[in-house]
Each structure stands twice: as structure tokens, then as C-alpha cells.
Amino acid sequence: MIKGQLTDTDRTEIVKYRLEKAYRTYNEAIGSIENGYVETAANRLYYAAYYAVSALLISYKYEASTHNGVIQMFGKVFLRNNIIDKKYGKTFNQLFSLRLTGDYEDRHILDLETEVLPLVEPAKELIDLVSERECKLNCVKLQ
Numbered sequence: 001m002i003k004g005q006l007t008d009t010d011r012t013e014i015v016k017y018r019l020e021k022a023y024r025t026y027n028e029a030i031g032s033i034e035n036g037y038v039e040t041a042a043n044r045l046y047y048a049a050y051y052a053v054s055a056l057l058i059s060y061k062y063e064a065s066t067h068n069g070v071i072q073m074f075g076k077v078f079l080r081n082n083i084i085d086k087k088y089g090k091t092f093n094q095l096f097s098l099r100l101t102g103d104y105e106d107r108h109i110l111d112l113e114t115e116v117l118p119l120v121e122p123a124k125e126l127i128d129l130v131s132e133r134e135c136k137l138n139c140v141k142l143q
Contacts, residue, residue, distance in 0.1 A: 015056075022127045029043075052127040091119065094119055
């Protein structure tokens with residue numbers, strides 16, 4: 001089903017699913033950190049934030065079909081209009097960059113202490129912000 005053709009009920013269900021997936025993926029990141037899988041942790045932190053931001057976009061009937069599209073739409077709609085604090089845009093961009101480095105850069109090994117751990121709490125804050133916002137707007141109850 002194309003997002004533009006979603007009913008409000010469909011949209012609410014997808015948003016709830018994506019937010020639940022964001023929390024599950026965040027927990028995968030924490031488990032990866034605990035087990036020393038730094039690149040996997042970076043990947044999972046980004047995807048946790050990605051699922052939350054994509055849920056936010058869907059809830060407002062915006063569509064983006066690529067990662068860059070999600071990042072740009074988040075900035076254009078929510079950050080430039082001061083709906084969401086710009087620090088969350090910075091966090092999202094840092095997570096995206098970290099994931100790309102961990103997934104594709106063969107000459108750079110991610111450092112847990114200086115690159116990954118500083119983004120753990122900001123990633124959780126971004127997910128929580130979207131979740132709380134959705135609970136207020138659409139009565140989507142999570143965790």
C-alpha cells in the first residue's frame with residue numbers, strides 16, 4: 001500500500017510499529033555494545049533513530065523513500081520550522097555518518113568510547129521525543 005493512500009488507522013498502526021521497532025533496534029544496539037560489536041552498535045543506533053524519524057514523517061503524511069530523503073524531510077519539515085530542536089537533527093546526521101563509516105569504511109575502525117558511546121543517549125532522546133509526541137497526538141502508547 002502506498003503511504004499516500006493510507007487510512008488514518010493504517011498510518012497509526014504503521015507509526016506504532018515503527019516506534020516499537022525503534023526501541024527494539026535501540027536495545028539491539030545496547031546489546032551489541034555490551035558484546036563489543038562496535039560497528040553493529042553504530043548501525044543499530046542509526047536504524048533505531050531512522051525508524052523513529054520515519055514514523056514521525058508518516059504520522060504527518062510525509063513520504064521519503066531513501067535514507068537521505070528521510071534526513072532531508074526531517075530537516076525541512078521539523079527542524080527548519082522549529083517544531084523539533086535542531087540538536088536532534090545534528091544527532092540524526094551524526095548517527096547516519098557513523099553508520100556509513102562503520103558499514104563502508106575499510107580504513108577506519110570505529111572507536112567505542114569516542115564515537116559510539118557519545119551518541120547512545122542522544123539517540124534514545126530522539127526516539128523518546130518522537131514517541132512522546134506521537135502519544136500526545138495520536139494516543140499511540142509505547143513501552
